[in-house]
Amino acid sequence: MINELKISRHDIALIQSELEANKPYEACGVLIGTVKGSTAYVEKALPVANVKRTRRSFELDPKEFYAAWDGAEKEGKEIVGIYHTHPVTSAVPSLWDRETMENETSIWLIAGADGMRAYVWEDGVRPVNMKQ
Numbered sequence: 767m768i769n770e771l772k773i774s775r776h777d778i779a780l781i782q783s784e785l786e787a788n789k790p791y792e793a794c795g796v797l798i799g800t801v802k803g804s805t806a807y808v809e810k811a812l813p814v815a816n817v818k819r820t821r822r823s824f825e826l827d828p829k830e831f832y833a834a835w836d837g838a839e840k841e842g843k844e845i846v847g848i849y850h851t852h853p854v855t856s857a858v859p860s861l862w863d864r865e866t867m868e869n870e871t872s873i874w875l876i877a878g879a880d881g882m883r884a885y886v887w888e889d890g891v892r893p894v895n896m897k898q
């Protein structure tokens with residue numbers, strides 16, 4: 767199980783600027799990289815359109831998501847996680863997030879009004895250490 771997420775300052779800045787640019791709506795995207803042992807290494811954060819475009823939920827555009835998945839695959843990488851933003855609330859999974867996470871195996875990175883945190887689902891929501 768993954769318990770650590772390595773992500774560059776550059777990618778953190780990119781997600782933060784997506785949060786600001788899409789206010790008051792949630793922004794979302796994918797984290798592309800590799801998993802080694804219990805650590806996920808993010809090599810690129812890639813914004814994906816939020817087809818729901820609401821203040822309280824998000825849904826990755828399926829075509830863009832597939833293109834990102836396909837592109838990662840061709841480079842021998844994978845989608846290690848997804849990110850989304852909470853422009854006005856904290857970086858804690860909402861009820862909707864929790865219900866969606868149950869069907870996911872990847873990392874969820876949430877950029878909230880109070881900073882960024884990462885989680886995985888493992889019989890419940892479990893925090894993941896973030897390192898630069």
Ligand SMILES: [Zn+2]
Nearest residue numbers: 850859860863
């Ligand atoms: Zn959320």
